[in-house]
């Protein structure tokens with residue numbers, strides 16, 4: 342039968358009115374006619390993102406059987422290559438999912454149980470059609486086709502539902518479902534691929550003892566006319582960092598004006614002031630670590646230093662755009678591949694990745710122009726502390742504090758072999774340098790050995806030691822795939838950035854369905870010790 346006639350015939354539009362059969366599905370799927378495509382699978386109620394909606398057993402045919410018989414029958418529209426080269430036919434609903442360029446269902450092959458598992462990649466409304474992505478080389482004209490790019494695409498090398506047996510995996514499929522829309526669309530919290538671990542409650546903000554502070558250099562300004570000069574100087578001094586954005590620059594107490602210069606962690610020694618302004622010596626005070634969320638907390642925080650008031654609705658968190666979600670998926674895919682490479686090199690398959698920041702402001706502020714990888718090197722370096730996280734923190738510190746970068750006060754896209762050796766731009770994960778070389782990075786500048794404002798992706802939940810290291814590194818946030826219930830320090834046995842009294846908190850996102858995704862890459866829980 343000519344493929345073009347196929348969908349029309351089964352939809353009954355051409356000759357007769359076909360009826361879709363009932364289906365006793367408890368996950369919210371029903372079979373119905375999809376205009377121009379024949380039968381299809383539809384949502385009989387709202388289906389939440391990441392719901393497993395169907396597990397279809399498959400029938401397997403040898404390639405010879407298929408060549409001689411199956412291929413000449415209607416089965417040709419339903420079969421696809423299994424991983425071992427045989428041809429597979431999905432039973433249950435599996436064969437009835439139609440194709441879409443923007444699918445809302447992803448799927449994975451389970452070779453062990455000879456089945457395919459279908460998962461909703463986003464929230465699906467009642468009566469919406471559930472579609473998967475078949476691949477690039479379709480044997481029919483999809484009715485929802487975007488302008489064709491088939492000629493530019495490499496041949497998938499598969500017949501039928503080509504992509505099923507190919508190198509696709511859950512992460513890539515999920516990422517595909519986010520493609521195509523406006524990158525600035527805000528993605529709802531439910532549809533984000535990760536769950537955020539809540540570190541503070543807003544009520545905590547209202548208690549004076551809960552105000553977290555850290556030390557900063559300030560200087561009194563005897564003459565108010567010096568303020569403008571000082572503010573201008575401060576802007577080009579390199580002392581200001583994005584992590585100070587919640588603090589006002591000037592404090593007025595009666596006639597006395599004081600200006601905020603820098604955190605002591607960013608500027609270890611007494612700051613050097615402009616020579617032409619006559620000022621007393623700077624001194625150190627405690628300032629709040631974050632903006633005030635409530636008026637009560639604003640009053641408390643202002644007793645330390647004038648603080649920005651940034652009220653938010655309870656439980657409100659930073660919004661993520663579609664573009665940023667894609668950025669996170671890419672990072673997660675890269676970190677998984679890095680872990681696989683580590684495994685091939687005989688290391689534990691745990692890896693971390695710090696991408697170039699998504700938003701321009703942070704890119705400019707951090708000047709991180711190359712992504713940084715690291716993997717676990719406990720085996721090759723015979724060292725118990727060479728965890729992937731410690732390695733990446735060290736790599737970034739070495740890179741940022743190297744003489745070349747301190748000249749520019751930040752990481753720059755230098756191509757010197759010396760820097761490339763530690764930066765490992767976009768390539769294989771590189772273990773950290775040995776101690777002797779790593780020590781040779783003077784002059785160091787405290788402002789730039791940190792991971793302030795950076796986001797880190799990691800295959801496994803960091804252990805307690807690494808979580809503490811992350812806290813010291815001042816990283817902005819981390820995302821991990823595999824929870825480590827018995828060793829993890831970011832929600833497993835403990836949640837280090839949640840502890841009372843710590844002077845920095847970093848965000849934590851636990852990837853949804855992370856364990857299953859990691860298993861697909863062969864780097865699940867069983868394969869890792871602690872990260």
Ligand SMILES: C[S@@+](CC[C@H](N)C(=O)[O-])C[C@H]1O[C@@H](n2cnc3c(N)ncnc32)[C@H](O)[C@@H]1O
Nearest residue numbers: 348351378379380418436437438439440483484
């Ligand atoms: C695996 S079957 C899907 C179920 C099929 N609609 C049925 O009624 O049995 C694949 C066939 O569905 C039709 N089909 C799937 N997605 C389509 C799309 N986006 N546009 C047009 N036809 C489609 C094509 O005829 C294709 O050969």
